[in-house]
Amino acid sequence: RYTFRHDVVLAVLSKYIEMNPLIEHYALDTCVKNRESKRLTYYPKWVRHLGLRPDGWAKHVDGREFVLELTCPWEENIRFKHSYKVAKYTDVMLNRRKENPRCTLVAFEISALGVPHTSIGALRELIGEGNEVFLTAVEEMCEAVMLASLQIFQNRLAAKWKKPSPLIEKRLDDLTCIESSKLIVSQLLRSEK
DSSP, X not given: OHHHHHHHHHHHHXXXXXXXXXXXXXXXXXXXXXXXXSSBOOOOHHHHTSSSOOSEEEEETTSOEEEEEEEOOOGGGHHHHHHHHHHHHHHHHHHHHHXXXXXXXXXXXXXXTSOBOGGXXXXXXXXXXXXXXXXXXXXXHHHHHHXXXXXXXXTTTOSSOOOOOHHHHHHHXXXXXSOHHHHHHHHHHHHHO
């Protein structure tokens, strides 16, 4: 169930990556695959063979590559989770920089209650467009986390994942520009496994 919170943040992020004309290609490990885009692609071969499964990858028109790793921990774990993700990818990034010295790990965290960690600033280059667009993107990602946390809380005692209230569903649709029913369907499929 907790992947739902994670997926809605990636869905909001994908909306802003789509708006940035400087991102040549990107891939995200979520049901954002439902989005129609010529720039949305599969992970490159070197990412697929990592065995780590990052949350995303993006390539800038100037050749820079970004490996995305999102975590939505509880507030008291946020610093530890950031350090853990950076340590997890250190060797991989050092090896990749031998081929592309402009490859960067973007490990960022938004707490389960929607509080962004300072690491969120690393997304500026992916979102582009300036400070106002960046702050709006962060605000929307935080709001999406709060709504997803509310949905998880409402389902805490349920044996099966229930559809969100119309208010939550509409707001998630607005934030992600993807029908949240597609996010919910993917969550239902996961919970039945």
